[in-house]
Amino acid sequence: MAxxxxxxxxxxxxxxxICFRLxxxxxxxxxxxxxxxxxxPRLSYFPLVTxxxxxxxxxxxxxxxxxxxxxxxxxxxxxxxHYPIGVLFDLLFDKDEILPWNITxxxxxxxxxxxxxxxxxxxxxxxxxxxxxxxxxxxxxGQIAGxxxxxxxxxxxxxxxxxxxxxxxxxxxxxxxxxxxxxYFKYIPFRCYLENGYKQKLVKPVGDNGSKRTLxxxxxxxxxxxxxxxxxxHGLIPPLDTPLQWLSEHLSYPDNxxxxxxx
Amino acid sequence: MSEESPADQEVHxxxxxxxxxxxxxxxxxxxxxxxxxxxxxxxxxxxxxxxxTVDSDKKIGWIIEFIRxxxxxxxxxxxxxxxxxxxxxxxxxxVKNLYDCYSTEGKLVLHYCKTQAWG
Numbered sequence: 001m002a003x004x005x006x007x008x009x010x011x012x013x014x015x016x017x018i019c020f021r022l023x024x025x026x027x028x029x030x031x032x033x034x035x036x037x038x039x040x041p042r043l044s045y046f047p048l049v050t051x052x053x054x055x056x057x058x059x060x061x062x063x064x065x066x067x068x069x070x071x072x073x074x075x076x077x078x079x080x081x082h083y084p085i086g087v088l089f090d091l092l093f094d095k096d097e098i099l100p101w102n103i104t105x106x107x108x109x110x111x112x113x114x115x116x117x118x119x120x121x122x123x124x125x126x127x128x129x130x131x132x133x134x135x136x137x138x139x140x141x142g143q144i145a146g147x148x149x150x151x152x153x154x155x156x157x158x159x160x161x162x163x164x165x166x167x168x169x170x171x172x173x174x175x176x177x178x179x180x181x182x183x184y185f186k187y188i189p190f191r192c193y194l195e196n197g198y199k200q201k202l203v204k205p206v207g208d209n210g211s212k213r214t215l216x217x218x219x220x221x222x223x224x225x226x227x228x229x230x231x232x233x234h235g236l237i238p239p240l241d242t243p244l245q246w247l248s249e250h251l252s253y254p255d256n257x258x259x260x261x262x263x
Numbered sequence: 264m265s266e267e268s269p270a271d272q273e274v275h276x277x278x279x280x281x282x283x284x285x286x287x288x289x290x291x292x293x294x295x296x297x298x299x300x301x302x303x304x305x306x307x308x309x310x311x312x313x314x315x316t317v318d319s320d321k322k323i324g325w326i327i328e329f330i331r332x333x334x335x336x337x338x339x340x341x342x343x344x345x346x347x348x349x350x351x352x353x354x355x356x357x358v359k360n361l362y363d364c365y366s367t368e369g370k371l372v373l374h375y376c377k378t379q380a381w382g
Contacts, residue, residue, distance in 0.1 A: 080355075082353055116355070126351070126379075130350040130353075131350075133349050133350040133381075134349070134352075137350065138364065142347065142349050199357075200363060200364055201363045201364065202364050
């Protein structure tokens with residue numbers, strides 16, 4: 001498994017500067033609220049880092065709306081809370097803009113048709129754990145996640161929620177190991193994002209002749225008609241000859257999936 | 264078969280809308296259809312018709328709504344859907360993605376239940 005621990009840490013520490021502003025139409029106070037600036041981990045999810053944002057803006061909206069569920073918008077598009085923050089950024093951030101990432105905060109008119117609600121953090125946790133189990137089905141037929149105890153699951157979740165690298169990786173290490181005398185996962189858990197959703201397929205990290213398969217092989221399989229397609233993840237464009245097994249062990253998000261945004 | 268209660272009628276309508284959606288898209292070759300098999304787990308009621316054909320670009324949320332209507336669940340009753348009896352896909356996951364990764368013998372098997380079954 002991962003010998004390149006430095007890389008795991010670099011990826012873990014990736015952060016984005018965000019400037020949150022309350023939608024001006026929702027301001028019910030005579031004063032305009034100040035924008036709220038935050039450095040957020042790319043690997044986290046918005047509901048895990050935006051409690052402070054809500055507390056900051058809630059006093060400026062109509063009191064009857066203050067209990068409503070907050071949602072976020074960038075460039076007219078509601079942000080899906082169940083995508084990792086780094087994925088949303090790589091997918092949506094306009095190349096002509098400069099940082100910080102300007103995000104509009106809403107407490108009214110939740111766009112139910114476009115994004116779904118999260119009633120509490122338990123829902124984020126259950127979605128996260130479900131992704132992790134799915135990834136393990138692909139890598140190890142579900143045997144490792146399935147044999148873990150509840151406390152291991154808790155440790156993964158708390159590690160992510162509290163931004164504790166060592167706590168998270170002490171358990172995640174087991175999910176990133178290979179079994180049965182092979183150096184490879186059965187399949188590589190990945191999602192390829194296009195503008196309106198993502199694609200998933202079964203892709204093996206090793207060819208029938210025993211050779212390591214690369215990112216190029218994956219892209220050829222996903223987009224046979226587009227030889228020039230490139231992807232971005234964690235804000236970088238990995239070389240196309242990167243072996244898939246290495247990519248999966250080192251550049252997966254905490255949910256154990258590679259999230260690849262087509263650029 | 265001459266008499267149908269309004270409730271039966273409704274189930275047929277849900278079924279019909281599912282079928283007609285397939286027929287409507289027959290003309291476009293890129294619209295694939297996928298066979299799904301819906302199996303109850305735990306205390307969930309069985310569905311008379313278990314095998315359905317859906318457009319591959321349908322989302323899991325749509326299938327959950329479909330089962331809810333078919334079983335006439337109350338709005339406060341929950342419904343969970345599982346793949347491989349292991350994980351619950353997101354409501355915006357496409358049926359095609361799940362089929363491409365987890366189908367067996369040309370079918371995608373989905374287990375449904377009214378309480379959280381796995382994880």
